[in-house]
Amino acid sequence: MTPPPFLDTPEAYTTLFDSVDTFLLDCDGVIYHGPVVVPGVKRVLSLMRARGKKIIFVTNNATKSRRMYKTTFDKLGIEAHENEIFGSGYASAVYMSRILNFPADKRVYVLGEKGLEEELDSVGIKHCGGTDPEDRVFIPSMDFSYFTPDPTVGAVLCGFDSGINYKKLGKAFSYLRDDPNVHFLLTNQDKVFPTHGTFYPGSGSLSAPLVFALQGKREPTIIGKPNKPMMDAIIAEHQFDPARALMVGDNLLTDIAFGNNSGLRTLLVMGGVTQKEQIYGDKPSDILPTFVVESLGDLAVLDGQPAEKTA
Amino acid sequence: MTPPPFLDTPEAYTTLFDSVDTFLLDCDGVIYHGPVVVPGVKRVLSLMRARGKKIIFVTNNATKSRRMYKTTFDKLGIEAHENEIFGSGYASAVYMSRILNFPADKRVYVLGEKGLEEELDSVGIKHCGGTDPEDRVFIPSMDFSYFTPDPTVGAVLCGFDSGINYKKLGKAFSYLRDDPNVHFLLTNQDKVFPTHGTFYPGSGSLSAPLVFALQGKREPTIIGKPNKPMMDAIIAEHQFDPARALMVGDNLLTDIAFGNNSGLRTLLVMGGVTQKEQIYGDKPSDILPTFVVESLGDLAVLDGQPAEKTA
Numbered sequence: 053m054t055p056p057p058f059l060d061t062p063e064a065y066t067t068l069f070d071s072v073d074t075f076l077l078d079c080d081g082v083i084y085h086g087p088v089v090v091p092g093v094k095r096v097l098s099l100m101r102a103r104g105k106k107i108i109f110v111t112n113n114a115t116k117s118r119r120m121y122k123t124t125f126d127k128l129g130i131e132a133h134e135n136e137i138f139g140s141g142y143a144s145a146v147y148m149s150r151i152l153n154f155p156a157d158k159r160v161y162v163l164g165e166k167g168l169e170e171e172l173d174s175v176g177i178k179h180c181g182g183t184d185p186e187d188r189v190f191i192p193s194m195d196f197s198y199f200t201p202d203p204t205v206g207a208v209l210c211g212f213d214s215g216i217n218y219k220k221l222g223k224a225f226s227y228l229r230d231d232p233n234v235h236f237l238l239t240n241q242d243k244v245f246p247t248h249g250t251f252y253p254g255s256g257s258l259s260a261p262l263v264f265a266l267q268g269k270r271e272p273t274i275i276g277k278p279n280k281p282m283m284d285a286i287i288a289e290h291q292f293d294p295a296r297a298l299m300v301g302d303n304l305l306t307d308i309a310f311g312n313n314s315g316l317r318t319l320l321v322m323g324g325v326t327q328k329e330q331i332y333g334d335k336p337s338d339i340l341p342t343f344v345v346e347s348l349g350d351l352a353v354l355d356g357q358p359a360e361k362t363a
Numbered sequence: 364m365t366p367p368p369f370l371d372t373p374e375a376y377t378t379l380f381d382s383v384d385t386f387l388l389d390c391d392g393v394i395y396h397g398p399v400v401v402p403g404v405k406r407v408l409s410l411m412r413a414r415g416k417k418i419i420f421v422t423n424n425a426t427k428s429r430r431m432y433k434t435t436f437d438k439l440g441i442e443a444h445e446n447e448i449f450g451s452g453y454a455s456a457v458y459m460s461r462i463l464n465f466p467a468d469k470r471v472y473v474l475g476e477k478g479l480e481e482e483l484d485s486v487g488i489k490h491c492g493g494t495d496p497e498d499r500v501f502i503p504s505m506d507f508s509y510f511t512p513d514p515t516v517g518a519v520l521c522g523f524d525s526g527i528n529y530k531k532l533g534k535a536f537s538y539l540r541d542d543p544n545v546h547f548l549l550t551n552q553d554k555v556f557p558t559h560g561t562f563y564p565g566s567g568s569l570s571a572p573l574v575f576a577l578q579g580k581r582e583p584t585i586i587g588k589p590n591k592p593m594m595d596a597i598i599a600e601h602q603f604d605p606a607r608a609l610m611v612g613d614n615l616l617t618d619i620a621f622g623n624n625s626g627l628r629t630l631l632v633m634g635g636v637t638q639k640e641q642i643y644g645d646k647p648s649d650i651l652p653t654f655v656v657e658s659l660g661d662l663a664v665l666d667g668q669p670a671e672k673t674a
Contacts, residue, residue: 115505183503188503190526192494192499192524192525192526194426194523194525194556194563195558196558196559196563197559212505213503213529214503214504214505214529215501215503215528215529216527216528216529217501217526217527217528218524218526218527221527221564221568221569222564225563225564243575243576243578245505247505247506248506248507248508251540252507252533253529253533253536253572253573253575253576254576256575257532257571257572257573257575257576258529258532258572260571260572260574260575260576261569261571261572262564262568263571264554264564264567264568264571265555265564265565265568267554
C-alpha cells in the first residue's frame with residue numbers, strides 16, 4: 053500500500069480544505085489535549101465557520117452529554133454548539149430511538165454516568181441502574197436471591213461507569229442471560245481512557261465482564277467509533293455528502309477506521325496516540341488514513357492572519 | 364475420532380477403578396450439586412480410601428480456602444482432609460511461592476475474597492487490596508490522582524471478587540501498566556459461576572477488564588483448570604504417577620481439557636454442565652474424555668453394599 057501523503061504546505065491544505073463541506077472532528081488529541089487547546093485550532097474552527105463548513109464533533113466519551121461537552125468547550129474558549137456535538141452516549145440514544153425504535157414502555161438498564169442518562173432522557177428513553185445509589189452502594193456478596201428483575205427492561209447499555217460493581221454486572225447479566233430479546237449495547241469499546249497524562253481502563257474494559265461471560269451466546273452491538281452504528285446515528289441526524297466529508301482524528305483504530313469503514317476520506321493528526329512510524333515505518337498499520345498532517349492547527353495559515361495569533 | 368466408551372457395568376467400573384491410584388476429583392457437579400451430595404458418591408469415596416487410593420479434590424473456585432472447603436465437606440457429611448483439597452486459590456499461592464519463587468519482601472495486589480487471602484497467608488505471601496475496606500468502599504470517580512502505587516507490589520492476582528470496583532481495577536491496572544516485571548495472574552478464567560440454580564459472571568469475567576485493557580501488551584498467566592500451572596502446582600505438592608491417575612469432572616472445557624492437557628486419563632460424569640450429545644451427537648466436542656459414566660456415584664456398586672445405602 054502506498055503511504056498516505058503528508059500535507060505540509062498551504063497549497064496542500066487549501067486543496068483539502070476546499071474539497072470538504074463537512075468536518076467530523078475527534079476531540080481529545082485533535083481539538084485539545086486534556087485541558088490544553090491545540091495551537092491554531094480555534095483559528096481553523098473559525099475559518100470553517102466563515103467558509104460555511106459543517107462541523108460535527110465526534111467523540112467516543114459517553115460520560116458527558118452534549119450539554120456537558122458544550123460547557124467543556126466553553127471553558128476552553130472554543131465555539132461549539134450542542135447540535136454539533138456527537139458523543140457515543142448521544143449516538144447510543146439516537147440509535148436506540150431512531151434505528152431500533154426502542155419502545156416507549158420499555159426501559160434500558162444502564163452501566164454508565166450522568167451524561168449517558170441525560171442523553172437517554174433527551175430522546176425520551178426510560179432507564180434504570182446508572183447512577184441510582186441503590187445499585188452503586190454495594191455490600192460485597194455473591195448472593196442475588198434478593199434481586200427481582202424488572203420485566204420492563206428491554207435493553208442493557210454499557211458505557212464507562214466509575215461506579216461499576218458486582219451488583220450492577222450481575223443485574224445486567226441477568227437481563228441478557230434470561231431474555232434473548234433484551235438488546236445488548238455498548239457505547240464504545242475503547243480499551244483505555246487518557247487522564248492526567250496516563251491512562252486507565254476504558255469503557256470497553258468495563259463491559260468486558262458481560263462480553264466475556266456471554267461469549268458464544270450473545271454479541272453486543274457496539275455503537276462508538278470505529279463501528280457503523282455511530283455513523284448511522286450521525287447520518288440519521290445530520291445529512292451530509294460522504295464524498296465531501298472528512299473524518300479527522302489521532303487514533304487509527306477508532307477515528308481513522310471509523311472514517312474508512314464509512315467511505316469517508318480521513319485525516320490523521322500527529323501529536324496524539326499515533327506514532328509516525330505506524331504510517332511511514334517499515335511495518336505500517338493495516339489501517340491508514342487518506343492524508344496526514346502534523347496538527348489540525350497547521351491549517352490556520354489558510355486564514356491569512358499573522359502567525360502570532362496562533363493560540 | 365472414536366467416541367469414548369460409556370461405562371455402565373460393574374466389570375467396566377472395576378477395570379477402571381483398579382487401574383487408578385490417584386483420583387483428581389472436580390467438586391461441584393461430581394461430588395455435589397450445590398447443597399446436595401451426588402447419590403452414591405460418599406460410598407465411592409469410602410471405597411477409594413479403603414483401597415488406598417489417593418484423592419485430590421480439584422476446584423477452580425478461589426473464593427474458599429482449603430480450610431473453608433473442609434467446612435463445606437464437613438457440613439455435607441463428606442470425609443475430606445485439608446491436604447486433599449486443591450482450589451485455584453491455593454494453586455495460585457503454591458504457583459507463586461514454589462514456581463515463581465515470589466520474593467518474601469514483595470506483595471501481591473489481590474482482586475479476590477477472604478479465602479484467596481487465606482491461601483496466600485498459608486504460604487507466606489504478603490498481599491494488599493483484596494477484602495481491605497480501603498479498596499472496597501468506593502466513591503465513584505475517574506480521578507486516580509490520590510493514588511500512590513505501593514512500590515513493593517510485584518504481582519497482581521485476580522480471582523472472583525464480589526467487591527470489584529473501579530478503584531480496584533484502576534489500581535491493579537496501574538501496577539501492570541507501569542512495570543512489565545509485575546506478574547499478572549488469574550486464579551482461573553471461568554466465564555460464569557453456578558448458584559441458586561442459575562449462573563452469574565465468574566472469575567474470568569471479573570478479570571476481563573484488565574485482560575481487555577492490556578490486550579496486546581500483557582498476557583496473564585491463568586492458574587486454574589484447564590491450564591498447566593494448576594497441574595504444576597498440584598504436582599509440586601502431590602507426587603503421583605500420571606499413568607495411574609484419573610481426572611474426573613463434568614465440564615469438558617475445564618476438567619476434561621485439564622486432564623487431557625496433562626496427559627492424564629479423564630472420566631466425564633453426566634448430570635453436570637455437559638450434555639450427552641456433546642459426546643455422542645452428530646457434532647461432538649473437540650474435547651473428549653477417555654471414559655464416560657452417568658455418575659461417579661454409580662461406582663458405589665463396587666463396594667458390595669446393598670443398594671439402599673446409596674446416599
